[in-house]
Amino acid sequence: MNNSIAQRIADFLKHYEPFLYLDSEAIYLIATQVKVLYLEKNQILFQINDKTHDSFYVVNTGEIGLNITSDSDDVLIDKCDDGDIIGLRPFFAKDNYLMTAKAREESILYAIPIEVFKPYVSQNQEVLNFLLESFASNTRNPHNTENKGKLISENVIYDDQSTEIQYYQPIKYTKKPITSKANHIIKDIAQKMVDHKIGSIIVEKSNIPIGIITDKDLRSKIATGLFPIEVEAKQIMSSPVITVAENLSIAEAQIMMLKYNVGHLCVTVDGTFHSEIKGIISEHDIVVAQANNPGVLIKQCKRATNSKDLRIIREKLTDLIQQSLDKNIPINHLCSITGEINTAISKRAIELAIEKIGTPPPTRFSWMAMGSQGRKEQLLMTDQDNFLLFEDVPDKDYDKVKSYFLQLAERVTKTLNKIGYEYCPANMMASNPQWCKSLTDWKKQFNLWINAPGDNGILMCSIFFDYDLVYGDEFLVEKLTQNIFDNTHKNELFYAYLGTDAIKSPPPLGFFKQFIVENDGENKDSFDIKARALMPMIDAGRLLALNKELRNVNNTYLRFKKLAEIEPQNEDLYLACADAFLAILTFRTKEGLQNGNSGRYLNLKELSKLDKVKLKNTFSPIQGIQELIKTRFQLTYFT
Known part of the structure; x- marks a missing residue:
């Protein structure tokens, strides 16, 4: 009873x-x-x-x-x-x-x-995610009639501004953590955890992490009687260990823990589980590191009920970006966090659109961001680039299914426009029937671009090959990605075309080392930092990443960092390109924030002498990477 x-x-x-x-x-x-x-x-x-x-x-x-x-x-x-x-x-x-x-x-x-x-x-990731987000942020305030629906903390002015961008600061972690071997007895490991007052212990072999044992493992596997306390560590350890590189920001650490549903991250030399252990990050480290957490923006995204709510979130994100740049927060951290929040905004726009339609999607689908958002480099309010991929359906249902997704895309792109992401001038959006297709049709489209490149195909490759899943089915994306790599593998003609496109803009300095500026038009005497500096880096990173079949690495900075790992003979050049890219992106972002635009054209007269020198220094890696591309793809002969 x-x-x-x-x-x-x-x-x-x-x-x-x-x-x-x-x-x-x-x-x-x-x-x-x-x-x-x-x-x-x-x-x-x-x-x-x-x-x-x-x-x-x-x-x-x-x-x-x-x-x-x-x-x-x-x-x-x-x-x-x-x-x-x-x-x-x-x-x-x-x-x-x-x-x-x-x-x-x-x-x-x-x-x-x-x-x-x-x-x-x-046992329930949704419960864990909610508790973490609730702990990291404040709930809505339904009683404040003057600021209804806002957070109390938004209405309070703090004298101490030192924590306002704490979220982006590198997290402090425990160095030289306590470790154990795979054949050690759990009873001894538990005693070691008690002696050192720690909640986890890394299992290693030759200082390489092979597993981790936490309080949770002891409770769920030993205390319940599932395993006797005399078993060896390898029988109850969790493996593989989720590993990260050092200098991870507080926000990135929290996102990683939420993503993989873990409470500990192992810090290694290169961020992979193939390299030596440097330390460990726990949930407690995150808690200690943050008093007030801009992760509240993610929570607000989930609670937004209309485009106005989402626009406010995006405006607040712009303020955070400005504050972070003012305080010299590393822009690669900023790209990562901004990318996640931009994704959360788009995801909520899609959810709201589905709610307004009133009927669930007729089949599985994936909403994909392209261009700067796909690379997680969209720090400014640039135009939207996206496409929609849906599961193959019988021919008799195709038109009806596509009609639903076009209606959905129309609502989503309209919402994104209201938020501040302008419509793409070339209509490269999911609301365009050309960019809303089934998996099979998208495979055919990419195959055409790859195997019969031409100028238009290469233009599309430069946009559509930088994509990132925003909402929907990851399996469909994996199928499309595999199809791309199948068609680009040892495809000399494709790489010759893509390589030629990647070196079309040489380093932007004249014979006397002066900046090459615009000769006419409304931007006369300005420096086009996007076309002359940023895009050569982005195009080179994309080309080389495709050639090396790097998966799930779309960000230009991370592409060069990964290339440096797998090609040690070119490590110095790739690392120089990574640093130069971040410097160029910083110049553009500051210009855009200062003038409320895309930041594409720099007024060189407003740059200090030191800034001009810094900017010129970024052009040397452009020349180096373009020479490498010419040699690798034999473009001297092709062109």
């Missing part, structure tokens, strides 16, 4: 995240362990520096305020009401609370034991 109180609690919880991701039986079992708390107005639930509780809390009725101390004053940063979660810190950190939670009116809360809820977190 059901407990009536537990049933009432379960009936309440099932309407709110993250409980709505669980089935009714699980919610009821959780509800049987819940304690009901009553707080009078101004009563404190916990204070700054209090030890963390063994429960987190869900507001049933009333209102709880969250405060921090700034310049000796209490600053309200959030209000929580029905269904909001409070006190998630015990999930992710062992240290004390960083906020004070106080009832702003009579309130009833449900206290949910951490240990009761943890198994549902480990």
Whole structure:
């Protein structure tokens, strides 16, 4: 017979995240362990520096305020009401609370034991993602009539600006972590973890990571009796280890953990699990590193209900980019984070479009970003380039299916335009019937471009070969990618055409080392940094990445870094190209932010002498990489 109180609690919880991701039986079992708390107005639930509780809390009725101390004053940063979660810190950190939670009116809360809820977190990625995002950011404020729907923290002006871009700073990690061997006994490993007060231990062979054992493994595999405590590490370790390079930003670390559903990242010399261990990053490191987290933008994307909400998010992202550049945050970190937020904005635009249509997609599909967004280099509000790929369907259904996706694409591109991403002047968008096709039709299209290149085919290759999945089915994308590599493999004619296109713009300096500028038009005497400096780097990186069949590496900087790894004889040149590309991109981004445009044309008169020297220095790698391309693809003879 059901407990009536537990049933009432379960009936309440099932309407709110993250409980709505669980089935009714699980919610009821959780509800049987819940304690009901009553707080009078101004009563404190916990204070700054209090030890963390063994429960987190869900507001049933009333209102709880969250405060921090700034310049000796209490600053309200959030209000929580029905269904909001409070006190998630015990999930992710062992240290004390960083906020004070106080009832702003009579309130009833449900206290949910951490240990009761943890198994549902480990078994359900949606639950974990929600908790991480909630912990990293603030909830919406439904009570602020003047700023309805906004975050409290958006309405508070902080005197201390040192944390505003902390999200992009490289994360500090534990160097020389404690390790073990694959044949070591779990009992000894557990004792070592206790002795060193750590929550994980890396299993290594010749200082190469081959696995990891965490508190979670000990709980789920040893404490449950699944394995005896005398087994060797290799029997319960998680493998492979998720590895990263050092200088990872806080945001990138959090995204990696969310992506792979792990709580630890192993830092290695080159970021792969084939190189030596340098350190380890834990969720606790992320928690410690961030007081306020711009990951709130991702959360806002998920909650946006219209294009106006998304436009505000994109404008705030522009502010973050400007602040980051002002504080010399590495632009490669900035590209990575901006790329994720741009993707989240586009993804939400697609979800809203599907909701407005009212019927689900008739078959699997993939929405693909191209160009700068596909390369995760879209720091400025440039025009949109995208295409849509849908699963093969019977001929009799083709027109109907395509009609649905064209309707969807029309809504999405319209929303993106309202956000600030202008329509592509050449109409290279999924709303164009030419760029909305089945997998088979797209294969035919790419095969035509590759095997009968010509000028138009090469132009399309330079745009469509830099694509990134925004929303939908990854399997379809893999099929298309494999088809591309099958057709480009040892295709000398294709590489000759693509190579010739990649070197069409020589280094932009005249005989006397002066900048080559525009001779006429509205941009007369300006330097076209996109056509004369950025595109030669992008085209070269794309060509060489295709030739080496590099998969899932679309970003120009990362392409050159990867090429440096696999071609040590050309390492210096590739690394110089990587650095030069970032410098050129920085020049363009600053120009665009300053003038509110694409940043394509630089007014050289506004550059300092030092900046002119820096810009000229980036042109030397262009010459070097173009010489390499000429030699590798024998373009002297082809042209």
